[in-house]
Amino acid sequence: MRTIQQNVTEESVREALLDVMDPEIPNLSIVDLGIVRDVSVGEAEIEVELLPTFVGCPALEVMKESVVERLRELAPEHGINVKVTLEETWTTDRISERGRQVLKSSGFAPPLRMPQGKLNLMQLMPVAECPYCGSRRTVMDNAFGPTLCRAIYYCTSCRQPFEQFKQV
Amino acid sequence: MSDNATNTDTTALQTLLTALADDEFILGYRNSEWTGIAPMLEEDVAFSSMSQDEIGHARLLYQMLAELTGTPADRIAYAREPGEFLNCQLVERRKLDWAHAIARYFLYDTADHVRVESLTRSSYAPLANAMQKIVREEKYHLMHGDIWVKRLAGFSPDARERLTSALESLWPDALGMFEPLPGEAELVASGILPSATSDMQAEWLEQVAPYFESLGLPCPVERDASTGRYVPTVEPVYGGRRGEHTPELAELWEEMTSVYRLDPEAVW
Numbered sequence: 001m002r003t004i005q006q007n008v009t010e011e012s013v014r015e016a017l018l019d020v021m022d023p024e025i026p027n028l029s030i031v032d033l034g035i036v037r038d039v040s041v042g043e044a045e046i047e048v049e050l051l052p053t054f055v056g057c058p059a060l061e062v063m064k065e066s067v068v069e070r071l072r073e074l075a076p077e078h079g080i081n082v083k084v085t086l087e088e089t090w091t092t093d094r095i096s097e098r099g100r101q102v103l104k105s106s107g108f109a110p111p112l113r114m115p116q117g118k119l120n121l122m123q124l125m126p127v128a129e130c131p132y133c134g135s136r137r138t139v140m141d142n143a144f145g146p147t148l149c150r151a152i153y154y155c156t157s158c159r160q161p162f163e164q165f166k167q168v
Numbered sequence: 169m170s171d172n173a174t175n176t177d178t179t180a181l182q183t184l185l186t187a188l189a190d191d192e193f194i195l196g197y198r199n200s201e202w203t204g205i206a207p208m209l210e211e212d213v214a215f216s217s218m219s220q221d222e223i224g225h226a227r228l229l230y231q232m233l234a235e236l237t238g239t240p241a242d243r244i245a246y247a248r249e250p251g252e253f254l255n256c257q258l259v260e261r262r263k264l265d266w267a268h269a270i271a272r273y274f275l276y277d278t279a280d281h282v283r284v285e286s287l288t289r290s291s292y293a294p295l296a297n298a299m300q301k302i303v304r305e306e307k308y309h310l311m312h313g314d315i316w317v318k319r320l321a322g323f324s325p326d327a328r329e330r331l332t333s334a335l336e337s338l339w340p341d342a343l344g345m346f347e348p349l350p351g352e353a354e355l356v357a358s359g360i361l362p363s364a365t366s367d368m369q370a371e372w373l374e375q376v377a378p379y380f381e382s383l384g385l386p387c388p389v390e391r392d393a394s395t396g397r398y399v400p401t402v403e404p405v406y407g408g409r410r411g412e413h414t415p416e417l418a419e420l421w422e423e424m425t426s427v428y429r430l431d432p433e434a435v436w
Contacts (some may be wrong), residue, residue, distance in 0.1 A: 054305060056223060089301050
């Protein structure tokens with residue numbers, strides 16, 4: 001009879017996933033990014049459900065592989081099944097408070113909180129808080145940046161260019 | 169196979185998904201032609217990002233088709249003949265003129281926004297879920313297009329003239345986005361397509377006519393006295409949804425599939 005690994009629980013899996021980082025923002029874990037939707041631990045298999053941030057984001061494939069790699073370390077006896085689902089829409093509101101702090105300390109302005117309900121264009125008006133000096137006297141240089149999730153701003157108070165994690 | 173898609177409307181569903189995916193795929197390619205040669209560095213980045221978004225959306229829709237048909241997504245994207253593409257002709261047009269690129273993208277994006285918004289209510293759950301995701305990303309494209317249309321309209325007489333003539337030449341193609349789809353009646357009846365193409369077109373015109381009017385830019389529409397809806401005063405260019413295309417698509421196809429055709433079985 002096979003011995004059951006007592007130590008693998010949903011909690012320990014989520015804990016382990018804190019080590020899996022967004023390849024485009026190295027200090028931000030996928031848990032804090034809010035893309036881990038569901039974790040279920042069966043006797044033989046661990047299933048993890050991820051939500052894509054941007055549909056065209058190439059980092060998702062990398063993150064899937066990193067999840068498998070990390071969980072194989074945690075639970076070598078289990079099969080690892082990572083699924084991507086669109087059954088729930090990822091929005092920047094899913095980024096945790098710790099995630100927002102990580103963004104800020106890495107020089108990214110965190111996304112603004114999104115209003116509930118149907119969106120209109122005005123609610124996406126470019127506003128960002130400078131991650132260096134906290135000023136809101138900032139202007140958007142480009143709605144598009146080095147990756148799909150980032151926009152480029154300039155702070156007119158401390159005269160520093162910076163990137164914002166776009167709100168969606 | 170799942171949800172409300174029964175066997176009878178599977179063909180119509182495939183047609184819808186192919187049309188949506190091909191629009192995004194071909195436009196993504198066309199917009200990527202600006203990478204490296206846009207009038208300013210920021211626009212190299214913007215057009216490249218928007219292309220990445222469009223091609224990402226196309227990939228998602230091709231994957232949905234792959235699940236329905238069993239044909240791999242890459243093969244759907246690259247192994248079809250030009251006559252099997254169901255994109256509207258608007259997206260295949262090639263003219264490396266900045267005002268033309270902005271005009272085409274703005275017309276496409278505003279029309280696509282109406283379509284995506286409507287499809288968030290599709291009875292085919294995978295499609296509705298995908299559209300809920302996509303609608304949020306497209307907002308940035310709309311914002312970008314709005315800035316550029318206003319900039320070109322108000323910058324110099326030359327810029328305004330180029331934008332005006334680009335819009336005039338593109339309007340008939342743009343109206344082709346709402347060419348009725350083969351099997352549309354079934355799609356509407358089953359709720360897969362929540363509003364008919366003619367209704368989506370009317371809603372689009374309702375949104376953009378006042379915008380173009382306020383900027384004094386071409387918008388060839390008039391109110392129909394009996395229905396009260398905007399109707400076009402130019403003849404739309406149809407055919408794309410039945411696989412009829414301009415030679416510009418064949419040219420693009422040659423280039424876009426050249427690597428795939430070198431070795432279709434290659435594993436990347």
